[in-house]
Amino acid sequence: MFVARRIDRVSSVAGRRRALRTLAALAGVVIPLTTSKTALSLTSESRSPSVRGRRMTELIGSNGWAGAASDVQMWRAMGISWGRGSVGPGQPDGPQDVIRIDKTSSAFDSELPPALIANDRNGIGSLLQLGYTPAWNASVSGDPNSAPVDVEVWERYVDAVVRTYSAPPYNLRYFQIWNEAAGRLSGGLAQATFWHGPDADGNEKSSKPYERAMQDYVERIHIPAARIIRRYHAYIVYGGWPDQGGLDNFRRWLEYRSPVLKERMLDWVDYIDTHYLPVADLDSLYQQYVRNGPARGIWQTEIGDGYMKDPHYLPRYFFDFAVWALERNWDDPNKYLSMVYHWDGYEPFRLTHRGPPTRTYNVSGRSLVVLNRTANGSLASFSKPLQFEPGASGTALLSGRDVVMQVSADPGWKSVTVGGLKPPSSSNALVEFIDALNGTASARDDVALAWNDQSLKIRFKVPDRVNGADNKPPKHLAYVVVRGVA
CATH class of the missing domain: 3.20.20.80 (Glycosidases)
Known part of the structure; x- marks a missing residue:
C-alpha cells in the first residue's frame, strides 16, 4: 500500500535527474479554472479504436x-x-x-x-x-x-x-x-x-x-x-x-x-x-x-x-x-x-x-x-529524405494529408529539400512555419516553397530571437507544415 511521503530523489549523474516533489493530491479536488488570454484553442481527440491510423x-x-x-x-x-x-x-x-x-x-x-x-x-x-x-x-x-x-x-x-x-x-x-x-x-x-x-x-x-x-x-x-x-x-x-x-x-x-x-x-x-x-x-x-x-x-x-x-x-x-x-x-x-x-x-x-x-x-x-x-490527424511514417542546409536539422511524419516537419535551427534564412515528393496535381500546396512553443505562424513572406522535378525545396526565416533555452548557442524550434500533399 502507499504510505504518505515525499518523493525526493538525488541524482548522482549530472543532468540526468532532478529532485522530485510530492505527488499532488489531484483527484476529487475542484479548482475553478480558466485559460489565459493567450491560451490556444482546444482540440478533442477520439480514443475510439475505429479511428483509422494512430494519433x-x-x-x-x-x-x-x-x-x-x-x-x-x-x-x-x-x-x-x-x-x-x-x-x-x-x-x-x-x-x-x-x-x-x-x-x-x-x-x-x-x-x-x-x-x-x-x-x-x-x-x-x-x-x-x-x-x-x-x-x-x-x-x-x-x-x-x-x-x-x-x-x-x-x-x-x-x-x-x-x-x-x-x-x-x-x-x-x-x-x-x-x-x-x-x-x-x-x-x-x-x-x-x-x-x-x-x-x-x-x-x-x-x-x-x-x-x-x-x-x-x-x-x-x-x-x-x-x-x-x-x-x-x-x-x-x-x-x-x-x-x-x-x-x-x-x-x-x-x-x-x-x-x-x-x-x-x-x-x-x-x-x-x-x-x-x-x-x-x-x-x-x-x-x-x-x-x-x-x-x-x-x-x-x-x-x-x-x-x-x-x-x-x-x-x-x-x-x-x-x-x-x-x-x-x-x-x-x-x-x-x-x-x-x-x-x-x-x-x-x-x-x-x-x-x-x-x-x-x-x-x-x-x-x-x-x-x-x-x-x-491520422499519423503515418514519412519516408522521403530530408536534406537540411547547415544550421538546421529535423524529422518528419505525415498527419492526415499534411507533411509535418519539426525543425531545430539557428537564426536566419534556412532551407530543407524533400526528395521524391511530387507536387499536387489539383492545386498549389501551402506551407507554414509555426513556432513550436506558442503556435504563432510566421509572415507569409518568411516561408516559401518551390518544386523542382520530383523534389520540394522550402525556405524559411528563423527569427533572430529564438525560443530555445540558453544553450550554446540557443536554437529555435518550429514546425514546417506542407498542407495537402500526402
Whole structure:
C-alpha cells in the first residue's frame, strides 16, 4: 500500500535527474479554472479504436488526475489521454484494519472512484500504481519501501484493488506493480529510492548494497501481484525502471529466474516501463522484448520533471516518440505511452500553473497544445529524405494529408529539400512555419516553397530571437507544415 511521503530523489549523474516533489493530491479536488488570454484553442481527440491510423494523443499521459471540467479541457488541448495515480491506503495501522482502496494522492486524501469514473467518461485512460508495504509489515522496521514480512498481506491488497477496479463500472485493464524497484544502480547508489533492504540506513549515499534486492522483489512483490492481475484478465505494467539503474542491469532483472518460483519475471510483464530515458534508449528494449514478444509494448510512466526547464524538451520528446513508434509496428493504440511528471504545480516548467487566481498554461503546456493542434490527424511514417542546409536539422511524419516537419535551427534564412515528393496535381500546396512553443505562424513572406522535378525545396526565416533555452548557442524550434500533399 502507499504510505504518505515525499518523493525526493538525488541524482548522482549530472543532468540526468532532478529532485522530485510530492505527488499532488489531484483527484476529487475542484479548482475553478480558466485559460489565459493567450491560451490556444482546444482540440478533442477520439480514443475510439475505429479511428483509422494512430494519433499523437495516444502517446501522451500524465501523472495525477484531471479534476474539474476545465482541467479536462486543458488535458484535451494538450493531448493528454492517460492518467496515473495511487490507490490505498490499504491497512495502514495493522492487520485488523479493513482494506481501504478508495483513496488516491500521496496522502490518500482524495476520492479515487469518482476520479476513475470521470476519466472513463472523458475518454481518459487510468493506470493504478500498486504499492507499498504497511510499516507494521515491513521487513526493514517501519520502512514502507521494503519487502513485506507477510506476503499474504500484500496479496490481499493487490487482489482487492484489481478485483474492484477491473470490474464495472471502472473496467480498468492496466495495473502497475510498485515503483522504481532496483538494487545497486549504475548511477552509483547502493540501493534504489523505493526498494530498501536490511542495510538501508536512511541515507541513500551511505546505505550498503541490498544483496537480495532482485530475488526479494521478484518473489515477494512482482510475481505474486502479477499472478493476481492476470487472474482478472488485466495487463501488468512493470514498476518503472529508474534511469539511473542502467539498461544492462534492467535486462538482468527482467530475465532473472527465481530459484524458488522457477519462473522469470519477464514472463509476468506485459508492458516494459522505464523512467526519464530519451527515446533513442528505448530501441534496444523494443528489439529485445517487444518486436517479437513476449512484451506487448513500452511505456515510460515518468518523463519530464526538471528536464522541462528546457522548453524544447517535451515537444521534441513526443515528436521523436511518434516518429520512432510509427517505424516500430505501432499496431495498438496502447502499445507506446509516456506520462509527464507532472502536469500541475507552481514551478514554471510544469505543464500548468494552478493559480491563484486561475489555472494557466506554462510554456511546456502550450508546447503540447501546439503539437496536438499541428499534428492532429491520422499519423503515418514519412519516408522521403530530408536534406537540411547547415544550421538546421529535423524529422518528419505525415498527419492526415499534411507533411509535418519539426525543425531545430539557428537564426536566419534556412532551407530543407524533400526528395521524391511530387507536387499536387489539383492545386498549389501551402506551407507554414509555426513556432513550436506558442503556435504563432510566421509572415507569409518568411516561408516559401518551390518544386523542382520530383523534389520540394522550402525556405524559411528563423527569427533572430529564438525560443530555445540558453544553450550554446540557443536554437529555435518550429514546425514546417506542407498542407495537402500526402
